[in-house]
Amino acid sequence: xxxxxxxxxxxxxxxxxxxxxxxxxxxxxxxxxxxxxxxxxxxxxxxxxxxxxxxxxxxxxxxxxxxxxxxxxxxxxxxxxxxxxxxxxxxxxxxxxxxxxxxxxx
Amino acid sequence: xxxxxxxxxxxxxxxxxxxxxxxxxxxxxxxxxxxxxxxxxxxxxxxxxxxxxxxxxxxxxxxxxxxxxxxxxxxxxxxxxxxxxxxxxxxxxxxxxxxxxxxxxx
Numbered sequence: 001x002x003x004x005x006x007x008x009x010x011x012x013x014x015x016x017x018x019x020x021x022x023x024x025x026x027x028x029x030x031x032x033x034x035x036x037x038x039x040x041x042x043x044x045x046x047x048x049x050x051x052x053x054x055x056x057x058x059x060x061x062x063x064x065x066x067x068x069x070x071x072x073x074x075x076x077x078x079x080x081x082x083x084x085x086x087x088x089x090x091x092x093x094x095x096x097x098x099x100x101x102x103x104x105x106x
Numbered sequence: 107x108x109x110x111x112x113x114x115x116x117x118x119x120x121x122x123x124x125x126x127x128x129x130x131x132x133x134x135x136x137x138x139x140x141x142x143x144x145x146x147x148x149x150x151x152x153x154x155x156x157x158x159x160x161x162x163x164x165x166x167x168x169x170x171x172x173x174x175x176x177x178x179x180x181x182x183x184x185x186x187x188x189x190x191x192x193x194x195x196x197x198x199x200x201x202x203x204x205x206x207x208x209x210x211x212x
Contacts, residue, residue, distance in 0.1 A: 009122050026208040027208035086209060095129065099128075099191065102129060
């Protein structure tokens with residue numbers, strides 16, 4: 001049953017803001033810090049903390065460059081990050097469809 | 107886009123073990139502490155902490171009784187808990203389907 005799987009869910013991706021970051025990056029080749037901040041409607045501090053966790057896990061690659069003399073931090077999903085999102089989605093889809101079934105049955 | 111919604115996800119249900127508890131209770135009229143522990147393969151401490159949070163939020167109703175002179179703690183999903191799971195599923199299904207689409211497009 002789905003609930004058994006809950007404990008083996010990828011903790012790194014499951015956190016709400018990190019799920020948002022990873023999903024946003026799955027949709028785009030690359031996003032800047034500012035893009036992500038706007039998409040996710042969050043604070044600099046929150047975004048930094050969670051993006052760093054994803055970077056440390058190797059799920060996200062960060063590059064820093066200058067654009068018109070201003071620093072620009074860009075984020076991409078790595079192959080490892082993509083595979084982990086893939087696995088997470090698969091597990092979570094199962095959990096949700098079992099919960100949905102239980103709700104509809106009862 | 108799905109990532110926007112991530113921050114508004116019900117924090118109480120989103121936590122992995124609590125999602126497991128709520129899903130398991132959606133499937134059954136009532137489960138005992140021991141049933142939940144077995145289904146979720148977790149420790150007494152962990153289960154107590156998370157079940158209590160769900161109880162405090164009014165998502166779960168706990169009753170204590172004696173059965174064959176031994177105490178039995180039973181858990182049920184309340185109407186509020188059921189509605190919250192319903193809302194969570196709806197939001198999460200959207201987030202996941204958008205992430206799935208992004209993965210398949212890229």
